[in-house]
Amino acid sequence: MDAEMLDILFQFLKAFVVGGGICLIAQIIINFTDLTAGKILVFFMLAGVALTAIGLYQPLVDFAGAGATVPISGFGYLLASGAMKGAEKGFFSAITGSLAAASAGVTAAVVFAFLMALIFKSRTKRN
């Protein structure tokens, strides 16, 4: 086992702990309040935007990689960091920067959801 391999394993561990931790916080909030899934998603996304804007989320992304970018707060990070990068270029980019950065995710969601709706039929939920 060489050092590079160990590095990669450690990166997976960091991603697991940080990503799992963000989900754990959400689960605790769900257990003790009656917030629905949609509201949790919006609040965590906004938390990602706010933490990125004050400069706290970037260190977390540098540390945990996918552990910080895969949860929905990472989508907020993408929006906010896109806007911040755009603001350096000027007024127009400051406004369009956020959605431009998130365009890959939104496009993928729309296109794949459309394709799945073409392929699959709705099924009764098995409980």
Next chain:
Amino acid sequence: MTGKTSENFNKNYLNYVKTQDPPTQHFKNCAAAFGVGGLICCIGQFIRYMLQYAGLSGDELAGATSIVLIFLGCFLTGLGVYDRIGRYAGAGSIVPITGFANSVTSPAIEFKTEGWIYGMAAKMFTVAGAIIVFGVFSGVLVGLIYLFV
């Protein structure tokens, strides 16, 4: 209910329901959310390494990683597997980007029966629409603050 006001009856009934409810299993819930959420992030990290190995870097790498994850979320939702994971994992399946994909795909498939335009296309954004509205608005706000401050 003899001699009791309806308000009292409601209170008694709700107390009765509480005694019959299975207690929320906080520890089991939280462990499942932590485990599944962490696992999905590890899958994301794995995809990231694979794409990096394939020669992507920077913004392209981040974008491609989320595209692959969203595809997996959509596909598993179509197969009906994601809902089963969700029942077990709770927030562990909602919070990762695959949960966002699930919230787009699941109404798109379900409301197909109401037509392609007002059913599938319009209902696709019941949850994701809220995320995009607040996301774009707060994103523009951050951009303007950074521009002027």
